[in-house]
Amino acid sequence: AQRVTQPEKLLSVFKGAPVELKCNYSYSGSPELFWYVQYSRQRLQLLLRHISRESIKGFTADLNKGETSFHLKKPFAQEEDSAMYYCALSGLGGSYIPTFGRGTSLIVHP
């Protein structure tokens, strides 16, 4: 069974501080990992996915298969980063059922 764990329900930092939102997964095949973000009063939207290896809004995430992790990082948090962040997993070439973590609420204080 595939599972996504986001251990922190809430992460509170000050503007300019580094941010790391943790995501661990369990999947027996080749995973594809995503981070989705939901800003206040907006719909859920894709932030980034591991295949693209992009930096979006200063965020990066590296897939670590050894540690089965896909942590989201940003070196200097901004107030506009405050949102709910969801880590999600799908199986490449196998199960297409996406599994989401419970989400981490990031609050960036001025």
Place this chain on the structure above:
Amino acid sequence: DTGVSQNPRHKITKRGQNVTFRCDPISEHNRLYWYRQTLGQGPEFLTYFQNEAQLEKSRLLSDRFSAERPKGSFSTLEIQRTEQGDSAMYLCASSLGDRVSYEQYFGPGTRLTVT
């Protein structure tokens, strides 16, 4: 607005009643997903369609739930004999392509309250 739309946005119903939600995906998207989200949880997969074919259905999905996508365009999700535990946000998403790795675009959701 060319994004995914869902109607109604809010629905309040009494226990035991049937409800139906509609999702209009982005027009060229061939995949359509339904999720349920309760407070403090991430979206939970319910079912998905590739064109008009329903390819996967969650084992957690009660027989009271049924979804259709008759012409491969819009989709409906019906809940029969609603229960208080059905109260949740119901999300629809669409994507383009044969691989799930293509980005999913989410609708605003339908919030269901069962009294």
